[in-house]
Amino acid sequence: MAHIDCSFFSQSLNKNAHVIVYIPTTSADDYLGDVKTDYFEKDKLFPTMYLLHGSYGDCMDWSRFTGVERYAQDKGIAVIMPSAENSMYLDMKHGEAYLTYVTKELPEFMSKMFPLSRKREETYVAGLSMGGYGAVRCALERPELYGYCASLSGALDRSFLKSDEPHAAKMPRSYTAAVGSDEQEGVDLAELLSEHVKKGTELPKLYMACGTEDFIFPCNESFYKKAAELGVEIQYEKYPGVHNWDFWDTHIRDVINWLP
């Protein structure tokens, strides 16, 4: 893998953006083991996973706390990890336009810059916690762009923000700034999903996993239930586990294995 640390001026954010990118290249393992690789075949374009961090995090998280480089190398896919502050991956009412950035500017920029596939069935979005919400939100924003979407321990509805929960006080203040109010349009995933169902949109294939001891588990249960009621198929995996990197390092492998 080539590990590429990118900085560039983003016109949708009106500031410099920081992104970490992996592109498959010959590894020391490939070299030692005489593994035949076709990374440099002419016109080779890589399937691409946009991989989103959670609250409190940034574009470095996935490479620092998981083995995603190795898993993506085995699969032969590129990985794009942007930074989105605590924006919920939304166009913030008071703040930057992260949904526009992640779903429009970033894919356009990255596919011009690097040898990435532009096929829907080779474009994926995944993330953890706030990034799990972000992955689904991005998929519902541009269902024609992404063929596959995965949420790990995703904040898939707003119930985890209820003030009587012990973790609620520790949530970033920008969550409320980001959305204005709970009822603001374009925030509730189940509602967006139901609009797409009504329109008959072809949705990306959906995957979700959550730890059964995770404080965010109830959100996953309720979102899955609502999606099922709408007749939307989701591959839903529950495992013993909490809201931590052990869970995400283990189950991002499942996500990558689930991809075509």
Add this chain to the structure above:
Amino acid sequence: MAFFQMNFFSEALCFNTDINVFIPTPNSDELLNNKKSDYFKDGYKFQVLYLLHGAYGDYTDWMRLTSIEKYAQEHKLAVVMPSASNSFYQDMFRGSAYLTYLTEELPRYVQKLFPVSTRREDTFTAGLSMGGYGALRLAFTKPEQYCACASLSGAIDICDVYSRFKAGEMGGPFKWEDIFESGSPEGTDADIFLLIEKLKKEGRPLPRVFQTCGTEDFIYASNVSAREKLEKLGVDLTYEEHPGIHDWDYWDTHIRRVLDWLPLKNDSVKEEA
């Protein structure tokens, strides 16, 4: 400019190595001041400069100690800055194959991963001091790949540098016996002048050369004699000298002269299919 710091496994070096890369993309200055900003387009590529560090340095030097990003942005030029340790840009006898890395593997990676032109007329090398030699070493090793090279305060006459080193007149981190099998560059392809003679005999193209050196630089006398030798060999040479010593003030100033001299289109380019 988009700025990329890339780390990857190099087969030629047999270890992970870093490069810094600039690719022209619209910046806030272009948008605010209504300058040209329509050059980052699908299917278009950029002219590319491989920019080499000097002894004791690495891939971060040019970015840290000059404003190369600003100058390259004005010209819409991609810049690639690799590391070559203190190898004098050779395939070391005891050490790593830096020349192979830089002339074969690196261009292949850069051309695959980034939108840079693969054409000779769009591909250039430049460097300072040891890298000023390196720029010529790369260009004349693969003269079909590079159309122009530039040396700033360069150790172009490596045999002269070697003999001054041996006479104790010049210092440096070079382990000559590790770089060269005989312990000396004399009589090898590392001697740029011998290399050029060989290319001429083989009827191969000669890249154009830009040479600049400070008149108070310890390497000035060596540059004056290198100039004579290059001219005698019939190299298409642009020579400049200015008041200055062997320092980053000189290189930050004169890398701009290099960019003015290179055959730059100041725009992205479309390669023929």
